[in-house]
Amino acid sequence: MDVEQQGRRQPLAFDRDARPDNAQWSPRARRLIEETHALCVSWLEAPLRACLFDIEQRLYSRAERSRNNMEQQRCLFSRQLLQQQRPSLERRFLEGVRRHFSRLGAPGGSTQEQEPAHRPLELLDQAEHEQHVAVQTLVARGEARHGPPLFELGYRFAVLVSQPPLEGELLPLGPQALASAFREGGETLQDFPSEHHVLMLQSFDTAVVSALGSLYDTVNEHLRADGILPQLRAFPTTPRTQPERQPRANPADHAPGNAARQAPAPAAGASPHPASGRSDSIAVLDNLREMLAQHRAGQGALSYHPSGRPATPEELQLALDALQLHVSDVADQARRELRSAHALREELLTQLNTGKPAGAHQTHLSDEQGDTVELVAMLFEQLGHQLQHDGSAHSLLGDLQLPLLRMAVADKGFFNQHEHPARKLLGMVTEAANDWLDVPDGDVDRSLAAKLNQLVDRARREPPSTGLYTSLLADIEHHLGLLNRKAQIAERRQVEAMQGRERLEQARRRAADLMTERFERCNPRGLLRTLLERAWSDVLALTLLRHGEDSEAFALRLRITDQLLGQQPVADQGLLQSEVESGLQQIGMHAEEAVQVAQRLLGISATTPTANHANDNTATTTELALKLKQHQRLGEHVAPETPVAAPTPPPVPASPESPERRIYQRLRQLPFGTWFEFIDPNSGRVTQRKLAWYSPVSGNGLFVTRRGLRDEEVSLQHLAHEMACGRVREMAHVRDNLLDRAWQALTSHLRQVTRPMATPPRQGA
Numbered sequence: 001m002d003v004e005q006q007g008r009r010q011p012l013a014f015d016r017d018a019r020p021d022n023a024q025w026s027p028r029a030r031r032l033i034e035e036t037h038a039l040c041v042s043w044l045e046a047p048l049r050a051c052l053f054d055i056e057q058r059l060y061s062r063a064e065r066s067r068n069n070m071e072q073q074r075c076l077f078s079r080q081l082l083q084q085q086r087p088s089l090e091r092r093f094l095e096g097v098r099r100h101f102s103r104l105g106a107p108g109g110s111t112q113e114q115e116p117a118h119r120p121l122e123l124l125d126q127a128e129h130e131q132h133v134a135v136q137t138l139v140a141r142g143e144a145r146h147g148p149p150l151f152e153l154g155y156r157f158a159v160l161v162s163q164p165p166l167e168g169e170l171l172p173l174g175p176q177a178l179a180s181a182f183r184e185g186g187e188t189l190q191d192f193p194s195e196h197h198v199l200m201l202q203s204f205d206t207a208v209v210s211a212l213g214s215l216y217d218t219v220n221e222h223l224r225a226d227g228i229l230p231q232l233r234a235f236p237t238t239p240r241t242q243p244e245r246q247p248r249a250n251p252a253d254h255a256p257g258n259a260a261r262q263a264p265a266p267a268a269g270a271s272p273h274p275a276s277g278r279s280d281s282i283a284v285l286d287n288l289r290e291m292l293a294q295h296r297a298g299q300g301a302l303s304y305h306p307s308g309r310p311a312t313p314e315e316l317q318l319a320l321d322a323l324q325l326h327v328s329d330v331a332d333q334a335r336r337e338l339r340s341a342h343a344l345r346e347e348l349l350t351q352l353n354t355g356k357p358a359g360a361h362q363t364h365l366s367d368e369q370g371d372t373v374e375l376v377a378m379l380f381e382q383l384g385h386q387l388q389h390d391g392s393a394h395s396l397l398g399d400l401q402l403p404l405l406r407m408a409v410a411d412k413g414f415f416n417q418h419e420h421p422a423r424k425l426l427g428m429v430t431e432a433a434n435d436w437l438d439v440p441d442g443d444v445d446r447s448l449a450a451k452l453n454q455l456v457d458r459a460r461r462e463p464p465s466t467g468l469y470t471s472l473l474a475d476i477e478h479h480l481g482l483l484n485r486k487a488q489i490a491e492r493r494q495v496e497a498m499q500g501r502e503r504l505e506q507a508r509r510r511a512a513d514l515m516t517e518r519f520e521r522c523n524p525r526g527l528l529r530t531l532l533e534r535a536w537s538d539v540l541a542l543t544l545l546r547h548g549e550d551s552e553a554f555a556l557r558l559r560i561t562d563q564l565l566g567q568q569p570v571a572d573q574g575l576l577q578s579e580v581e582s583g584l585q586q587i588g589m590h591a592e593e594a595v596q597v598a599q600r601l602l603g604i605s606a607t608t609p610t611a612n613h614a615n616d617n618t619a620t621t622t623e624l625a626l627k628l629k630q631h632q633r634l635g636e637h638v639a640p641e642t643p644v645a646a647p648t649p650p651p652v653p654a655s656p657e658s659p660e661r662r663i664y665q666r667l668r669q670l671p672f673g674t675w676f677e678f679i680d681p682n683s684g685r686v687t688q689r690k691l692a693w694y695s696p697v698s699g700n701g702l703f704v705t706r707r708g709l710r711d712e713e714v715s716l717q718h719l720a721h722e723m724a725c726g727r728v729r730e731m732a733h734v735r736d737n738l739l740d741r742a743w744q745a746l747t748s749h750l751r752q753v754t755r756p757m758a759t760p761p762r763q764g765a
Contacts, residue, residue, distance in 0.1 A: 020102040024105045037098065051203050059082070062199075063079070134201040145210065173212075173215065310366035310369070323348060323351050338377075372409055383742040386738045437452075514540065515540070564576075576602065660721060672693055675730075690703065
């Protein structure tokens with residue numbers, strides 16, 4: 001693991017030593033630009049690694065969903081090429097970033113003056129156009145998302161180099177400059193298809209551009225601390241009026257899963273600008289709180305009593321910390337149950353008022369704090385409902401509930417930012433435990449279980465911060481990436497093994513057909529027939545596999561077959577014997593046995609005394625025939641892990657209206673990578689298996705586990721029969737993950753409990 005990480009980070013460390021340079025800079029400008037460049041390179045290291053990993057995952061997902069072998073091979077080849085050229089791509093990207101820094105202070109029209117005033121007309125390349133559109137979309141989205149800090153950066157860099165405000169590609173940290181550098185770095189992948197370059201730009205937008213807010217805030221603060229426009233603000237300080245009216249538009253539109261599409265969310269770990277008022281994405285939390293208030297008003301449940309004084313944020317964090325330590329002391333480490341909103345609130349009130357004398361004013365939760373506690377408890381409850389099994393995932397959720405509540409109380413971005421690192425970690429840990437650990441067949445990865453427990457323990461021990469959860473997220477992403485790569489390699493080996501057996505079976509059938517044609521013209525008996533059926537047929541099949549049916553080697557084997565049958569004259573009997581011996585040895589026969597069979601078959605008698613003495617001990621024809629029958633034929637060995645073949649189902653009905661026929665036709669069109677659920681009729685246990693590959697010739701499909709291990713080889717005919725009987729079902733492709741579905745269920749639940757308040761007036765009207 002360390003070797004792999006060092007191998008990836010080496011190009012970044014190399015480029016970090018190269019500094020931007022421009023003779024026109026003043027000493028102060030040079031120092032600040034070099035410091036800013038170093039901050040940029042250091043910050044880009046983790047997002048760039050996440051971006052390249054995301055590209056690999058997207059390419060593999062496309063390969064799994066491909067409907068033909070050519071498209072699958074193109075995706076896998078692009079993924080392999082990216083892994084090979086990754087250091088060069090990183091080096092060229094960071095070199096492009098350095099060049100953009102070095103251009104600071106150059107005349108604004110220098111880059112345009114080098115181009116001719118009138119360019120000749122030429123056809124627009126489709127691939128170039130698609131990439132250009134992807135870059136423009138990426139830049140427009142990034143500039144809209146990070147407008148205020150980009151505005152400040154443009155002015156501060158302009159002051160450093162005595163130029164008008166910088167924007168577009170002239171701003172070295174802007175989305176356009178970074179996208180241009182990344183696209184130049186991608187030119188190292190010369191055999192990359194155009195659509196895969198577009199895929200790279202989409203991953204760059206998701207992993208790098210969307211998270212640039214924290215980098216912009218850091219650089220602005222660094223320049224502001226050094227006296228570069230310290231009073232600059234992107235927006236006026238007047239706050240928005242009547243912000244509470246915005247959530248009333250449509251509660252469904254402000255679901256947490258749709259927050260990123262409704263309004264640009266601030267970067268993880270960055271608080272809203274003090275001069276910008278509240279961010280629009282805060283309406284997500286406000287909307288959920290409003291629905292909670294309506295529910296409490298109608299049901300009278302979980303109402304907060306404002307007697308005494310509300311707890312300060314510091315007091316609430318101390319109470320959560322004390323409650324977490326108490327839970328760790330009294331609860332079982334192997335399993336912790338989720339706590340309801342009422343239980344969490346009561347336990348927090350107990351911790352807040354512990355040690356106070358009788359009659360003293362009690363500390364209570366403010367409305368916002370109480371709503372946050374209730375929403376987090378409801379989210380974890382809905383997330384528990386999405387799990388398939390009651391096992392490790394439930395235990396991990398119980399461990400993460402209090403650390404995530406501490407994070408939600410400290411940072412409103414937990415609700416408002418779809419890409420918040422704490423939310424992403426919660427979803428990824430739950431998915432990993434649900435898919436890799438809570439499996440009924442016992443195929444559990446122990447290293448993943450240890451890693452998840454380690455991450456949860458660290459989240460419980462350390463103070464909540466976006467930096468902590470970003471580190472935890474990168475750790476689990478790296479570990480899951482290793483697991484996925486191991487599973488891909490194991491699955492590919494199983495597929496290649498099945499494809500090899502398929503080709504061998506086809507070659508054996510073709511050799512048997514050719515032998516049958518010759519037996520119809522000449523009916524051999526005795527040792528010759530046994531040799532041709534049991535051994536020489538395998539020699540033909542092996543030659544067919546290695547060289548093909550149209551090769552000269554295969555034609556020679558057929559000519560030897562005809563000579564053995566007496567259909568063609570034998571010009572050189574010694575050469576014929578040598579070819580027979582060579583062919584028999586290729587299929588695993590010992591050299592002595594091959595010589596005995598060839599000599600007996602061709603009727604050759606030795607002439608020397610030594611040979612005569614050896615000939616006396618030569619096995620008889622009957623013994624040789626018995627040895628040939630006992631010889632293990634090519635491809636007849638069965639692997640220990642190969643399961644017993646399922647009983648042959650009845651033929652698929654010919655009627656197109658029959659369920660089995662419709663299922664069978666659909667199975668023949670399914671892409672590789674489709675998941676199925678196999679239901680044990682006796683115990684009712686459900687196991688999930690992936691269709692890794694199926695043969696269009698034989699109709700046999702290979703099913704593997706999530707770790708890529710071989711599970712079962714089933715014919716599509718048998719699979720259609722089992723699906724018609726209800727013992728197998730195809731798993732629907734779900735685009736949303738467990739956390740997104742939990743958010744949607746939470747929002748739907750709140751809408752349902754608040755809807756009765758609006759129905760009586762409409763009915764009365």
